[in-house]
Amino acid sequence: QVRLVESGGGLVQAGGSLRVSCAFSGRSFDRYVMAWFRQASGKEREFVAAMSRWSSGNTYYADSVKGRFTISRDNAKNTVYLEMNSLRHEDTAVYYCAADFTLGPYSDSRYEYDYWGQGTQVTVSS
Secondary structure, three states, X not given: OOEEEEEOOEEEEOOOOEEEEEEEEOOOHHHOEEEEEEXXXXXXXXXXXXXXXXXXXXXXXXXXXXXXXXXXXXXXXXXXXXXEOOOOHXXXXXXXXXXXXXXXXXXXXXXXXXXXXXXXXXXXXO
């Protein structure tokens, strides 16, 4: 069974940086498409970034974070990261890690991912 545990959230000033991590427990991490979503208070959960399986390195981003956020994965550590730079107040949300075994190459729909972490809060003060 797959388990995802996020960490690294916190409070940061606007313009600052933060890195959140997602530890994957289970088999064949490198075969999973990994993604980050976020959910602000009172809003729908939205796609942030995704990375394809294996070590192909293909990445995908929401327009709102393109150029500021970077998703990466370390298959040796079974971990996916989201490096967030130039943070804005509107980036404040709970950030969720998601995984799926069958997608190809990725999806920006939360309904397509089978596994989710519990989320980590990121708060950007203006």
